Amino acid sequence: MSSVDALIEGLAGVGYIASRRIATALYMAVHLQKPILVEGSAGVGKTELALSTAALLGLPLIRMQCYEGLDESKALYEWKYGKQLLYTQILKDRMGAQLADAVDMDAAMDRLHGMGDLFFSEPFLEPRPLMKALQEDDGCVLLIDEIDKSDEAFEAFLLEVLSAYQVSIPELGVLKAKTPPIVFLTSNNVRDLGDALKRRCLHLHIPLPDAALERKIVASRVPGIEAKLTHELVAFVQSLRTLDLRKSPSISETVDWARALILLNAESLDGEVVRDSLNVLLKFEQDIAAVEPQIVELIRRPLV
Amino acid sequence: MQGAMEDFLRALRAADVKVSPVEAIDAHLTVAMVGFADRELFKDALCATLAKTADEVDRFDETFETFFARETFQMEPPPQGADGEPEAMPPEVAGSELAQMLLNGDVSALAQAMEAAAERAQVSSIRLSTQRSRLTRKMLEEMGLAEIEQIIAAAKKLEDARSQALVGRLEAGKKALTEEAQRYVDRQHELYASESGKNLREELLARKALNAEGGIDPQDLAMMQALVKKMAKRLADRYSRRRNRARRGHLDVRRTLRRSMAYGGLPFEIVWKTQKVEKPNIVAICDVSKSVAAAAQFLLTFLYSLNEVVDRMEAFAFSGRMISVNDLLDDNKVETAILEVLKKIGFQQTDYGKSLEDFCEQHLDQIDRHTTVIFLGDARSNYADPRIDLFATIQKRCRAMIWLNPEPESYWGQGDSVMHRYERFCHVAKPCNTLAQLERIIEDVLRTYVPH
Numbered sequence: 143m144s145s146v147d148a149l150i151e152g153l154a155g156v157g158y159i160a161s162r163r164i165a166t167a168l169y170m171a172v173h174l175q176k177p178i179l180v181e182g183s184a185g186v187g188k189t190e191l192a193l194s195t196a197a198l199l200g201l202p203l204i205r206m207q208c209y210e211g212l213d214e215s216k217a218l219y220e221w222k223y224g225k226q227l228l229y230t231q232i233l234k235d236r237m238g239a240q241l242a243d244a245v246d247m248d249a250a251m252d253r254l255h256g257m258g259d260l261f262f263s264e265p266f267l268e269p270r271p272l273m274k275a276l277q278e279d280d281g282c283v284l285l286i287d288e289i290d291k292s293d294e295a296f297e298a299f300l301l302e303v304l305s306a307y308q309v310s311i312p313e314l315g316v317l318k319a320k321t322p323p324i325v326f327l328t329s330n331n332v333r334d335l336g337d338a339l340k341r342r343c344l345h346l347h348i349p350l351p352d353a354a355l356e357r358k359i360v361a362s363r364v365p366g367i368e369a370k371l372t373h374e375l376v377a378f379v380q381s382l383r384t385l386d387l388r389k390s391p392s393i394s395e396t397v398d399w400a401r402a403l404i405l406l407n408a409e410s411l412d413g414e415v416v417r418d419s420l421n422v423l424l425k426f427e428q429d430i431a432a433v434e435p436q437i438v439e440l441i442r443r444p445l446v
Numbered sequence: 447m448q449g450a451m452e453d454f455l456r457a458l459r460a461a462d463v464k465v466s467p468v469e470a471i472d473a474h475l476t477v478a479m480v481g482f483a484d485r486e487l488f489k490d491a492l493c494a495t496l497a498k499t500a501d502e503v504d505r506f507d508e509t510f511e512t513f514f515a516r517e518t519f520q521m522e523p524p525p526q527g528a529d530g531e532p533e534a535m536p537p538e539v540a541g542s543e544l545a546q547m548l549l550n551g552d553v554s555a556l557a558q559a560m561e562a563a564a565e566r567a568q569v570s571s572i573r574l575s576t577q578r579s580r581l582t583r584k585m586l587e588e589m590g591l592a593e594i595e596q597i598i599a600a601a602k603k604l605e606d607a608r609s610q611a612l613v614g615r616l617e618a619g620k621k622a623l624t625e626e627a628q629r630y631v632d633r634q635h636e637l638y639a640s641e642s643g644k645n646l647r648e649e650l651l652a653r654k655a656l657n658a659e660g661g662i663d664p665q666d667l668a669m670m671q672a673l674v675k676k677m678a679k680r681l682a683d684r685y686s687r688r689r690n691r692a693r694r695g696h697l698d699v700r701r702t703l704r705r706s707m708a709y710g711g712l713p714f715e716i717v718w719k720t721q722k723v724e725k726p727n728i729v730a731i732c733d734v735s736k737s738v739a740a741a742a743q744f745l746l747t748f749l750y751s752l753n754e755v756v757d758r759m760e761a762f763a764f765s766g767r768m769i770s771v772n773d774l775l776d777d778n779k780v781e782t783a784i785l786e787v788l789k790k791i792g793f794q795q796t797d798y799g800k801s802l803e804d805f806c807e808q809h810l811d812q813i814d815r816h817t818t819v820i821f822l823g824d825a826r827s828n829y830a831d832p833r834i835d836l837f838a839t840i841q842k843r844c845r846a847m848i849w850l851n852p853e854p855e856s857y858w859g860q861g862d863s864v865m866h867r868y869e870r871f872c873h874v875a876k877p878c879n880t881l882a883q884l885e886r887i888i889e890d891v892l893r894t895y896v897p898h
Contacts, residue, residue, distance in 0.1 A: 146487060166490035173479055174472065174495075181500065224714050331500075340498040341466050347500045 143172055143199075158187070158194035159359045167346040168195065177304045177325035179289075179340065182348035184330055185392035189287055191348075192326040196283035201324070204278075205285045206271035208292035214299055218309055220268045226261060262313035272303055273317070281321035289339075290329040297339050305342045350392060353380050359393060364400040374411045374441075375400055379423070381440050387429045399423045413438045451477065453570050454513050455496075457637040461509045462645075463502045469495060485514075512637055542593035548619030556623070560630060563588035569634050582631045586624060594620055648673060652881040670881065671780055674751045677885050727816045728752065728759045729844075731805070733823030734788060735765030735796035741852035741879065742792060745822045746784045748850075748884055750775055752820075760812055763787050764801035765794040770809070796826060798864070799833035806836050813843045820891065821849045821872075825858070825865035832864045834871070841871040848891055850878040 143149060149165045160168070168191070171178040180188040196203035206217060240257070244250040260266070269277060275284040289297070303309055304325060308318040327343060329335060351359065356376045360367065376396065383390045391399070402422045408415045416437050424430045433440075451474060455465050465473075472495040480491045489510055497506035547555050564570070567584040598616050601609040651670055696719040705715040732749050734742040749761050753775045763771045774786045813819065819840060825832075841847045849872045851858065851865060858865035869875045878887050 162486065163490045163493070166487060167494040170476060170479070170491050170494050174475060176472070178494075179498075223716075224709070224712075227712060227714070334499075337464065337466075341468055343498075344494040345498040345503075346494060347503050 143169070145169075152198045153194055154362070156194045156197040157362055158190060159355065159362055160191070161351070161355060164191065164346060164348060167344055171344050172324060174344070175322050177327060177343045178346055179327045179329065179335070179343035180346045180348060181329050181331060183350070183390075183392055185394035186348045186350060187393055188326075188328040188348060189285065192283055192285040192328075195324065195326070199283070199324075201280070202278060202282045203285060204271050204275045204282055204323075205287060207287045208289050208296070210291060210293060212292050212296055214296075216270055217296070217299075218270050218272045218303075219311065220270065221262070222266050222268050226266055229261065229266070264314070267311075267314075273309060275323045275325075276303070276307060276309065276317060276319040278323065279320045282323045284323040284325045286325065286327045288330060288332075289327045290332040290335060294336065297336055301338055301342065304339070350383060350390070353377065356380070356393065356396060360397060360400050363397045364404065367400055367404060368409065371403065371408065371410060372400070375403065378411060378416070378440060382423070382433065385433065385436075387424070387432065388426045389424070389429065391423045395423050395425075411441050413441065416441065448474070449565075454509075456570070457509050457513050458496060458506065460638045461505045463497055463505050463509070465496055472496075509637065512633060515633070542590060542597060544590040545594050545597055545616065545619075548594070548623065549615060556626075559589055560585070560627065564630065564634070569631055570638060572631070572635050572639050574639065575635060578628075578631050578635055581634075582624070582627050585631065586627050589623070589627075591620070591623075652885075671747065673881055674747050674780070677751060677881070677888075728818050728820060729762070729809075729813060730759060730820045731762045731764065731768070731822065732771075733765065733796065734763050734792045736793050737796055737826045738824050738852060741824075742788065743784055744879070745850075745852065746787055747780065748822065748888075750780045750783055752888065760809070762805065762809070763791060764804070765791055766797050766800060767791065768801040768804040796828055797830050798823075798825065798827040799831040799836075802833045802836040802840075806839060810840070810843070813840060815843070815845050817844045818846045818848065818891065819844045821847070821868075822852075823849075824851055824853050824863065825849075825868050826862050827864055829862050832867060834867055837868060838871055846873045847871060848873060849875040850884075850887060851875065852879045853877060854879070 143152075146162065146165045146169050149169050150160050150162070153160045153165065167178060170176070180191060182188055192205075193203060237254075241250045241253060244253055267273075271284070275282055286300070289300075306318075307322040308316050310316050353376050356379070357372050360372050360376060361369075379391050379396045379399070399419060399422045402419045403411075403415065406415060406419060417434065420430055420433065420437075424433060455470055455473065458465050473492055476491045476495050477488070480487050482488045489507075492510070493503060493506050497503040544559065546552075547559065563585050566588045567581060569581050569585055572578070572581060594616055598613055598620075601613045601616075648669060652673060698717040698719045701717040702713050702715070705717060706713040709715075730749055730752060732742075732745050734746065738745065746763070749763075749771075753759050753761055753772075759772075761771045761775055762768050769791055771787050771790075774790075775783050777783075778786060849865075849868060853863070853865075855877050857863065858869070865875070874891075876883075876887060878884055
């Protein structure tokens with residue numbers, strides 16, 4: 143974490159090939175203690191970045207997957223209703239014995255107030271991911287995945303957690319993190335996030351990588367792949383991206399394809415192998431139909 | 447550095463990158479942390495703190511490159527003396543720093559002097575392109591151009607060879623300096639003012655009547671399509687999602703009791719009522735005949751953007767007959783989609799009656815009580831039977847009937863327009879012929895007539 147270059151090396155050590163921009167953003171996030179909002183199309187390694195950072199720093203990773211309808215009782219904390227109910231039952235049973243010798247109503251009330259009230263207390267609190275992250279004393283990596291899938295209301299509720307690293311529980315007061323966690327938010331741009339949230343975060347847009355970077359990624363993710371095959375398949379994927387497809391293949395698809403090619407014992411790309419494994423790379427029927435007739439031509443293109 | 451940062455933030459704001467005060471503070475903290483020795487690190491770090499969407503990143507990159515570009519001066523090196531030593535300064539220029547710099551060809555000093563002069567002349571407050579020449583002049587004056595002109599005038603009077611040479615060199619230097627200053631001011635204009643001009647044009651375009659004489663300028667067309675795209679994205683963000691809205695506070699007694707069975711009748715799991723959000727269901731019918739030729743493109747653009755916003759939309763276009771254009775809109779980009787539709791059935795004689803017949807025969811089953819029907823057209827039916835009865839049938843089946851007419855309200859019912867007869871069956875009938883109106887109406891439509 144001492145410099146951006148050290149960070150790039152460290153991430154490479156845990157298997158994540160980061161571009162300079164990614165590493166700089168991460169470096170800033172750690173030093174400014176700000177959450178980092180990672181955007182980019184599906185499969186460019188947004189979630190992977192958080193996982194790798196956790197691995198690099200040796201911190202626990204707490205992950206929260208967002209979805210429509212997610213609310214604070216699932217994200218932050220919830221009271222253990224069952225235990226609370228049992229507690230009141232026990233209380234009721236004991237109450238009679240405790241208050242039996244009180245002379246009148248006032249004395250009984252006084253004694254009741256004297257008893258400790260545990261109904262809303264930490265033992266009855268069920269921490270959910272956000273609160274768990276704040277309770278980690280040595281810090282942790284908190285990954286809030288696909289924040290764009292959650293509701294606007296939830297976004298507003300995140301603001302306190304993200305800017306002050308604390309949460310207010312009405313019954314208990316404010317809970318503050320001893321060590322602020324490193325927070326990653328990822329977004330697929332399903333909807334625009336609010337300005338208030340964006341303002342509190344650093345922003346990182348991960349684009350599709352260029353050929354050189356992608357070759358490095360494939361080599362690191364698929365050990366034992368031949369350099370020649372890497373070269374060919376990356377060039378093929380890069381040329382696919384220039385076509386007008388519904389879903390261009392992203393890094394995760396490239397890596398999957400590389401693994402598939404190794405399983406198929408392919409030493410270099412030829413029309414047949416590509417045709418057989420094209421469904422690993424392209425996820426829409428129309429895309430496959432559009433690319434299939436051009437396969438041979440795409441392979442013949444000079445390597446970039 | 448603080449001044450430069452302030453200017454940079456201002457340039458970013460001019461380029462439509464939103465920079466709030468908090469982000470400005472972050473930017474300063476960033477600079478304090480990374481320093482500015484490494485240009486790339488400096489740029490990436492600032493980018494992470496300031497640009498918050500992919501578009502903004504692009505604009506940030508552009509602005510950064512322009513702002514921190516300092517091209518070196520194009521300046522001839524000073525002539526070398528016989529012994530390789532630079533020539534001694536002529537006595538005339540002793541009083542003028544600028545002249546000395548020019549004669550020395552000291553580019554870095556000149557660049558610094560120009561920065562300082564630009565600050566004094568407040569070049570960065572430039573707003574309009576007409577200010578450019580005045581600011582250039584002012585900046586040069588701040589640098590001390592007057593001194594040089596005096597020296598040149600004085601030297602011209604002496605008619606010996608040495609003075610003439612000096613005049614020549616100073617003139618050349620002055621020319622280079624002026625060009626450089628112009629370039630500098632141009633760059634500043636591009637940074638701070640070009641966006642405001644573009645915004646103004648966009649605003650005018652949004653309010654321009656689209657069925658005006660001659661339709662839309664070809665050069666405005668690209669901009670309009672960009673505007674429509676932006677608008678569609680904005681609307682889509684607001685209306686495309688949310689299928690289930692939780693309504694906290696209303697207990698669902700039935701389901702809570704059902705769940706409590708597992709806990710011996712104790713209501714451990716509380717269930718709250720939720721509201722189902724229905725997907726908007728829209729049928730849009732667009733007139734592309736000769737009488738609306740000027741507005742047809744605009745109406746189709748609207749249809750196209752609506753198609754992007756709403757999941758379930760059936761689109762039809764007609765002039766003489768009616769056809770479904772869903773596939774055309776889905777498969778093509780906006781420009782080609784519009785051309786395809788017009789090629790297929792555009793610019794023929796309108797016949798509202800025939801088209802309604804076509805619709806009722808083939809597509810009436812697509813309309814049920816959840817459907818909102820949007821009609822786009824001028825209701826000019828060439829005196830043919832408007833088939834109000836069919837229109838009424840459609841209206842009875844649908845949830846809401848909305849008519850958007852590109853003609854102003856005063857034209858309705860004049861000549862062959864039967865707008866008033868149709869209007870009786872519409873929930874809303876509104877004139878709509880500018881982009882600004884269009885956006886407002888789509889919003890109204892989506893909010894009021896589309897169930898959610």
